Amino acid sequence: MKESEVTDDFESDFANLARLAASGSVEDVRLYLAKLVRKYRTIRPAFSAKLDQSLKSSQTRSSGPSVMRRGPAPADSQPLLPQDQDTRQSLVRVFDDRESLAAPILPEALSKQIDDIVREHQQRAKLEAHGIRPTRSAILVGPPGVGKTLSARYVAARIDKPLWVLDLTTVMSSLLGKTANNLRLVFESAKQGQAVLLLDEVDSIAKRRSDDSDVGELKRLVTAILQEVDNWPDSGLLLAATNHPELIDPALWRRFDAILQFDVSDRDAVALAIRRFLGRDAEQFDPWIGVMASSLMGQSLSDVERSILTMRRNALIHQAEPLRLAVDLALRHAGTMDKVARRDLAISLAREGAMSHNQISELTGVARDTLRKYAGPSPLKGRGHKKD
Numbered sequence: 001m002k003e004s005e006v007t008d009d010f011e012s013d014f015a016n017l018a019r020l021a022a023s024g025s026v027e028d029v030r031l032y033l034a035k036l037v038r039k040y041r042t043i044r045p046a047f048s049a050k051l052d053q054s055l056k057s058s059q060t061r062s063s064g065p066s067v068m069r070r071g072p073a074p075a076d077s078q079p080l081l082p083q084d085q086d087t088r089q090s091l092v093r094v095f096d097d098r099e100s101l102a103a104p105i106l107p108e109a110l111s112k113q114i115d116d117i118v119r120e121h122q123q124r125a126k127l128e129a130h131g132i133r134p135t136r137s138a139i140l141v142g143p144p145g146v147g148k149t150l151s152a153r154y155v156a157a158r159i160d161k162p163l164w165v166l167d168l169t170t171v172m173s174s175l176l177g178k179t180a181n182n183l184r185l186v187f188e189s190a191k192q193g194q195a196v197l198l199l200d201e202v203d204s205i206a207k208r209r210s211d212d213s214d215v216g217e218l219k220r221l222v223t224a225i226l227q228e229v230d231n232w233p234d235s236g237l238l239l240a241a242t243n244h245p246e247l248i249d250p251a252l253w254r255r256f257d258a259i260l261q262f263d264v265s266d267r268d269a270v271a272l273a274i275r276r277f278l279g280r281d282a283e284q285f286d287p288w289i290g291v292m293a294s295s296l297m298g299q300s301l302s303d304v305e306r307s308i309l310t311m312r313r314n315a316l317i318h319q320a321e322p323l324r325l326a327v328d329l330a331l332r333h334a335g336t337m338d339k340v341a342r343r344d345l346a347i348s349l350a351r352e353g354a355m356s357h358n359q360i361s362e363l364t365g366v367a368r369d370t371l372r373k374y375a376g377p378s379p380l381k382g383r384g385h386k387k388d
């Protein structure tokens with residue numbers, strides 16, 4: 001290591017240590033000291049020994065878990081997570097799905113777009129040999145609960161990195177003056193920690209603009225974000241998510257290399273998702289998956305997941321019949337369904353032969369003629385009385 005590099009390192013280490021000390025967390029300071037002791041052991045043995053001594057003397061006074069006895073674990077393997085300097089709350093949520101994470105259920109074109117970004121990063125060396133940069137940033141657009149965060153987790157896992165989610169609504173709700181600082185801190189740490197960074201609800205910056213007194217601060221904040229996006233390294237991946245693309249500053253919008261458009265799923269995708277969310281109960285509900293898909297169509301997969309999990313709980317707690325539960329679930333959503341979806345649901349119920357056309361018609365408001373037309377004659381005269 002060159003002398004000038006050591007000096008640079010000293011400066012940034014000192015600054016980090018000062019920041020941790022100012023935040024008042026003894027444990028964090030000690031973790032960091034332990035890291036420095038190891039770092040400087042070979043290049044500055046005397047200095048390292050001195051740090052080690054302060055570390056050991058601080059330890060006897062503390063009743064908390066020992067940093068030394070914990071071994072080399074966190075400080076070495078994980079970067080320190082960025083914290084708000086006053087509240088000491090972590091500024092990011094961390095997802096590490098490298099062990100396993102099923103691919104999100106998405107339309108083919110979107111899946112392919114995501115897959116391409118993953119491959120570009122997996123084969124970055126190949127691209128760079130030809131002087132081409134991989135897609136460095138992408139903005140995920142779509143309503144809540146359609147799999148934006150999930151997809152970001154998936155991408156990060158596939159390129160073997162953790163995902164850090166910075167929720168801009170939360171950051172913005174704190175004092176604006178320190179938001180820019182916090183933002184820089186997060187970007188810096190994410191770069192060092194080799195994490196994929198997701199700026200969630202990135203439109204929340206724009207929303208604050210309505211309040212006149214904040215305008216100056218907000219401009220600075222937008223500038224700070226723009227600079228950070230510009231300085232983001234090619235080796236990293238920066239993601240942003242929004243359900244209000246129209247609110248995003250055009251200068252920021254332009255800076256994203258790719259736009260990933262998410263929408264609510266079609267019926268087939270909902271059916272696939274239901275099967276996945278049913279897990280080990282899939283078999284017992286199998287005949288009713290189509291009916292449930294018809295009724296849940298148009299909802300986000302996040303809402304679909306909630307409905308299915310509620311139903312599975314009920315199946316266990318109340319020992320209820322799968323048919324009963326599936327029909328209940330379907331009908332609970334019949335009111336909010338549009339005409340076409342309601343007709344689909346009614347026809348599916350009729351085809352399953354679960355109820356008489358009369359009952360189906362009463363529950364869904366779909367005419368018996370329509371049912372007969374698409375599903376043949378009613379198989380039942382009344383509930384549970386099958387015709388021969």
Ligand SMILES: Nc1ncnc2c1ncn2[C@@H]1O[C@H](COP(=O)(O)OP(=O)(O)O)[C@@H](O)[C@H]1O
Pocket residue numbers: 103104105106142143144145146147148149150151273300301302303305
């Ligand atoms: N496309 C999808 N494929 C599979 N599961 C999904 C999908 N969309 C949503 N979910 C389920 O809903 C949960 C919440 O979705 P999330 O990714 O947080 O939505 P968003 O970020 O778009 O608001 C996910 O963790 C997952 O369980």
Ligand SMILES: [Mg+2]
Pocket residue numbers: 145148149150200241
């Ligand atoms: Mg999300």
